[in-house]
Amino acid sequence: MKENNNRLGWLFASPYLIYSIVFFLLPLIYSFYLAFTNWDLIAPTYDYVGFDNFAKALKSPGVHAAFWVTYKFMVVFIPLVIVMSLVVALLVHSLPRFKSVFLIGFFLPYLSSGVVSSLIVKGLLSYNSPVNTALRSIGINIDWLGTAWSALLIVGLIMAWKFTGYYALILTSGLESIDHEVYEAAAIDGVTGRQRFWKITLPLLYPSIYTTLILAFGVTFGIFTEVYQLTGGGPNYATNTWQMEIYTQAFKNLQAGYASAVALLAAFATFVSIFIIRKLLEKWGARNGWN
Amino acid sequence: MKRKKILGLMALVLAFSTVLAGCGSKKESATPTQDGVTTIEFWAASNPTQQAFWEKMAKDYEQVNPKVKVNVSVIKESPSSEASIQAAIAGGSAPTISENINRGFAAQLANSKALVPLDTLDGFNDIVTSRNMKDTIEPWKFADGHQYVLPIYSNAMLFGWRLDLLKDLGYTEPPKTYSEVLEVNKKLKAKYPDKYSWAKADLADPTAWKRWFDFFMLYDAASGGNKFIEGDKFVGDDKAGVETLKFVDDLRKDKGILAQNVTDPFETGTSLFIDLGPWTFTNWAEKYPEMKYNQNYTLSMPPVPDDVDPKDSKTFADTKGLVIYASATKEQQKAAMDFVKWVYSDAKHDAEWFQQTMLPPARDDLTTNEAFKEILDKNPQLKPYAENVPNAIPPMDNPKYNDLQTIIGQEAWNKVVRGEIDPVTGWANMKKAIEGELQ
């Protein structure tokens, strides 16, 4: 029985194992190797350049920008999406009927392709669009995608628009799993209204919030399509994410070797960040006695 | 124990990689030569009119020569046609032949041994003679003495001006010098604060090719056609460069520049002038039929600094050509060359091209050959493009043109447009960065 299971286990897991060898480990080794060359993907020959690529990357403004832009996106995107999805979840949860109609409605933005949402935003924000013409008539003239802060904000908003409904779903099921008796007991103790939200709902919802937070942090490390379509990483690298930088170097400037070095740095930064963020979240939750 | 496991894992990975490398045969596409019929892959620019032209040529040629099949497809424009070609070469599925290749990109490809020197193929000289393009093709010769590109079209990039707006401001023709432009701009802003002299988002975009249609047009005019980069050396004209940047800076200070996303700025009258290529006219015929030459818009060479005679103005030559790829088989290369030879043996084909794409064919006899007279008469807006070909400077042929032109944007042009740097410092920074890159 045990022997049998051993073979079966490997057999059932084999699709993943083969996949991870061919499309994870092998590429990983390959990219370590590439990072030490100056290959351009097409030339028949190339040289080993030692740590040159890494040295160049550490000095490059594009890489510096990519490092910081990720955290800037976090500052914009995470509070926005968490608050919005909380509002939606609490609102929908309080409705006695048509809950799922609303939940599905709010989820629809998640189905959009980045290409499409970028197109719409581009249209809505062009200089002679109805929105900007109206704003100019009251004296406001902003170059939305050409100004560093607003470009960040716009991309952050698009992401928040996309993910709000998804996260609201997660939070709603968290809300639904909270026992009514808890509220009833609290009511007897005289806890109502705002207090009830801060003292009971939020702590009990924390596991769901934790899940959405982790998901949201993950999202900030993978922003590409919206930036690629809308700003190309500009203005002046203000929205140059890791993905954008690697893509530009590898497939626009055709510097596969250098791009691999940047990718390794990106991986390192991402790993360390995610690790620290998880630790901080867990500590924060534990200190407040939420989990 | 643990080490054993890791070793085992590594062995597994190694085994896999050998297997992969072993079966890493090339993609089996349709065999290029079968039953005496050679199939060539032709990649056309994603401009619909160009694609239409090549599809027709391919069909006609297959009628005359049933031994060859020409498959025309479009070069992907995302992220750029250059990147698509490079990825295809890297992916082992490069075409036999493609158009839409600029000099710099050709240099880059030639550097990576991806192109066939055309002069080594039979029939190249015949094309040069029969198409009457000896002078035109001369400056295309590469440093190694070979010709890698056959230029298809060449047009002098011009500025389009809203004639209706100019008249509204009391002018009958476009301004020719920097101070004249600045003066017109002042009047424009006084009357229409919401309009701009030059409105387009590309001005603030560092993408390399975008510099052809802003920086190089003005710089070529200011410097009398200085080459900027020659071989591996930066030979830029400092005075002209700073003056160009200063002009843009002044225009920006007077709120004459709008570097944000505008839907069709020129057509909607948001922009007083705009850099204009002849391909725009086919687009207009469909989208803005109300745009009429010498009625509501006109064309001019780029403005020049005040101490330069406007008659000496130069501009950027938007010129692209055909290349044949080294990865194609010998039969395919030969068949491709024969196809090209057939296309250019008849001036009628060039006339057809001109008619459909509005891009002036790269030949020496454009203004004299009868075949093109009718088209030029019917489309007077094409005349200035054809006439100014001798005043147009082709792009640099440095293999690093992409990086170099990105630097122009990032260090100088984009920053000046956004008012983040003064012209002198911008130019100095750019020069330093370019010289660093060239080493």
Place this chain on the structure above:
Amino acid sequence: MVGTKRSNNKLIIRYVIAGILLLVMVYPYLYMVLNSFADWSQVDKKLIPTDYSLKSYTWLFTGGDSGITRPWINAFLNSVIVSLLSTFLMMAFGVMVAYALSKLKWRGRDTVNNFIMFHMFFPSIILLIPSFLIVQKLGWYDSYWALIIPKGVSLWAIFMYTNFFKAVPTVFIEAARLDGASDFKILYKIMLPMSKSITTVVFLFLLMERWTELLWDMIMVSSDNMLTLNVLLSQMFGPYGTYPGPLYAGSVLLTVPIIIIFIIFGKNFQKGMQVSLK
């Protein structure tokens, strides 16, 4: 529960707020659809256009003046084929691997489990270039293989199913084993039917993600007849003048099918989310 007037009013206000909020959230879609039907002189000019025509759609399929058509229908079919097959593989493999990780006891299971967690949090961007080269070595470049096989395993699907299977009591499986059922049979006859709700969720998420994939499909394919819809659409932002109307029409083509599928499965999806998130 006697609804007083006051709480009734409160409820109405809540519905109104929720309704307005929903309208704001789906407005971009409305904008897209309206602009795709708008007269060309009004595209991107009005929040709600007033003149309508089908020009954008006819342009899309006829190529307008140039008469050059882009392969919209072909790209649409490619997207359907690629998305469905990829999703099917991701689910089939996901179920298999999850079964091994949750219900079979074997040496190395914990290692594989930990490795999957590591793999999941690994920034996949780093693998893009070498994956491209491997696909090319395998001879899959510019073919369906490149679009389907490397996208045939989803760590997320494995993760979701593993968590779900863990909650299924082992009693069922042992009973079936005693009846002589093979593990494959157990998996497809017992485990799968029990996980209908989560299957809907996984299916929709995977399908949607595959349908809107851009970077991979853009890099792996070069010829016209292999393009997916999303890539074709992203290519219409060309340097030779863009046509915003047809772009919106193409966007509708890309977005509407996935929304329809979603609304069809909507009720199950929402239930499934409740189950899978608890």
